[in-house]
Amino acid sequence: MSEIAIKTVDDLKNLDRFYRANFINSMVGSKQASLIGTVGKNSCTNLSLFSSTTHLGSNPPLIALFSRPATKEPKQTLNNIISTGFFTINHVNEGILVRSHSCSFKFLDHESEFDSCALTEEYHDGITAPFVKESFVSMGLEYRRHFPIEENGVIMIIGEVKLVRYNKQYIQSNGELNFERSKSIAVAGNNTYYGLNKIKTLDYIDRSQKKILTKSVQDESNKTSKEISKEV
Amino acid sequence: MSEIAIKTVDDLKNLDRFYRANFINSMVGSKQASLIGTVGKNSCTNLSLFSSTTHLGSNPPLIALFSRPATKEPKQTLNNIISTGFFTINHVNEGILVRSHSCSFKFLDHESEFDSCALTEEYHDGITAPFVKESFVSMGLEYRRHFPIEENGVIMIIGEVKLVRYNKQYIQSNGELNFERSKSIAVAGNNTYYGLNKIKTLDYIDRSQKKILTKSVQDESNKTSKEISKEV
Structure with missing residues (x-):
């Protein structure tokens, strides 16, 4: 998490003009x-x-x-x-x-x-x-x-x-x-x-399929948590 | 070239509603x-x-x-x-x-x-x-x-x-x-x-660099022609 950078609008104003244009456009x-x-x-x-x-x-x-x-x-x-x-x-x-x-x-x-x-x-x-x-x-x-x-x-x-x-x-x-x-x-x-x-x-999931949605959300979330704990 | 399809606005009108929406949106x-x-x-x-x-x-x-x-x-x-x-x-x-x-x-x-x-x-x-x-x-x-x-x-x-x-x-x-x-x-x-x-x-090429541009255009064009002739 220490690698996350936050820049406010004032920080952006202080960037070099071309660098800023590239940065904002790419964001x-x-x-x-x-x-x-x-x-x-x-x-x-x-x-x-x-x-x-x-x-x-x-x-x-x-x-x-x-x-x-x-x-x-x-x-x-x-x-x-x-x-x-x-x-x-x-x-x-x-x-x-x-x-x-x-x-x-x-x-x-x-x-x-x-x-x-x-x-x-x-x-x-x-x-x-x-x-x-x-x-x-x-x-x-x-x-x-x-x-x-x-x-x-x-x-x-x-x-x-x-x-x-x-x-x-x-x-x-x-x-x-x-x-x-x-x-x-x-x-x-x-x-x-x-x-x-x-x-x-991925298919659109309608209201009758909430169980499918809940399971797929949980599966991905567990997988990510597992990967994170592997890294630690 | 025989695989190229052309569809006019009338062809598009005759498509299934959802298929058409997906098609136009993805185009x-x-x-x-x-x-x-x-x-x-x-x-x-x-x-x-x-x-x-x-x-x-x-x-x-x-x-x-x-x-x-x-x-x-x-x-x-x-x-x-x-x-x-x-x-x-x-x-x-x-x-x-x-x-x-x-x-x-x-x-x-x-x-x-x-x-x-x-x-x-x-x-x-x-x-x-x-x-x-x-x-x-x-x-x-x-x-x-x-x-x-x-x-x-x-x-x-x-x-x-x-x-x-x-x-x-x-x-x-x-x-x-x-x-x-x-x-x-x-x-x-x-x-x-x-x-x-x-x-x-790729860098932006300004007017003083036209020779560089001409060469890189030619290189890519030759390469593509070569690939095409290989396929034939």
């Missing part, structure tokens, strides 16, 4: 690393690495993205989404990790990340935004609206899923994809990448 | 599994499993949570956050996975998930919400505001980080925590849990 835990595909008014395609894709609902299927404040430098992704009305979300996988991370490089407006980072454009009916062919799980979305979070100017973008594209062998019987098989990549903070190893799929 | 990829700790007006503590914690900014340190529509059943977590002004976010780890998942069971208002699921309350100065002692990475937050997403009534809750609690040995030199060491758990959809294995921390 929310692991997030999916995704490439957002768009196309600009100049017809140049764009890819940008995001880790803020958030499920908002399934009916209609809505997803949110968070973009840095509009006051900071031109936001190609946001501008392209608004002007064309479409974007794609493509899971980063192990085979394209370095290329995906490289999409964060500040390329110029007329330079496509697809060309510069050796990734391949793919198009599907009705979605006027490029998919990443090398990705195993992708969605095509239609832009719904965006608005600023008043506290810090971050832009929340809401999109509706219009098309999904995935490898059939990755889908489980309950409808959930298996991201160990798709080698999808999680990210913490801005820089640290993780592979996923599936532990298990 | 956004892996998310951090966290227990949200609160206390009710009746002084009973509450824990609820969320996978929607989203980083909104580091200065001030803001985090968003998404709660199901307020019209559906009493939302203890949301009500407790509003009435006390505080909540905690605690990473689920491998040792408490079953107990954390069990917090989704519909306990009654006067039943604490801490007792029912064999987890331990811990308190820190100024935060009137319980931390999960068994968690290795936790935050104490002050409620800022909440509002409904008009498209589907989902409630977005914004909180400000006031205290962080973590094991010192999990922090990397750049400020990011190592979630392989903390055995933090990711979740996809509502039911499938993953462990994280760290692949690498």
Whole structure:
């Protein structure tokens, strides 16, 4: 227990600016690393690495993205989404990790990340935004609206899923994809990448099954206590 | 390539309701599994499993949570956050996975998930919400505001980080925590849990380093092509 550190908001204020940003960003835990595909008014395609894709609902299927404040430098992704009305979300996988991370490089407006980072454009009916062919799980979305979070100017973008594209062998019987098989990549903070190893799929326990719940809670709790007493 | 499946929005509409919900929710990829700790007006503590914690900014340190529509059943977590002004976010780890998942069971208002699921309350100065002692990475937050997403009534809750609690040995030199060491758990959809294995921390590449970028992109691309040609 002596290794547990507590930091208050005042401690956080005294940290180096970049260290603090990495620390706070990583504290929310692991997030999916995704490439957002768009196309600009100049017809140049764009890819940008995001880790803020958030499920908002399934009916209609809505997803949110968070973009840095509009006051900071031109936001190609946001501008392209608004002007064309479409974007794609493509899971980063192990085979394209370095290329995906490289999409964060500040390329110029007329330079496509697809060309510069050796990734391949793919198009599907009705979605006027490029998919990443090398990705195993992708969605095509239609832009719904965006608005600023008043506290810090971050832009929340809401999109509706219009098309999904995935490898059939990755889908489980309950409808959930298996991201160990798709080698999808999680990210913490801005820089640290993780592979996923599936532990298990747990069923929802309803009120008629309280005995099962009590037993499984007790089993895990006993196991942990045993492990702790072994260490002592 | 023949294994790639495409589903349009009409295909999605024809899926079984629960299958579709699992599918769409899991498509956004892996998310951090966290227990949200609160206390009710009746002084009973509450824990609820969320996978929607989203980083909104580091200065001030803001985090968003998404709660199901307020019209559906009493939302203890949301009500407790509003009435006390505080909540905690605690990473689920491998040792408490079953107990954390069990917090989704519909306990009654006067039943604490801490007792029912064999987890331990811990308190820190100024935060009137319980931390999960068994968690290795936790935050104490002050409620800022909440509002409904008009498209589907989902409630977005914004909180400000006031205290962080973590094991010192999990922090990397750049400020990011190592979630392989903390055995933090990711979740996809509502039911499938993953462990994280760290692949690498990649540095940001600035404009002066374009040669490095070009080489690393080329190296990965060649490697992948080689692997593909090996398979053929």
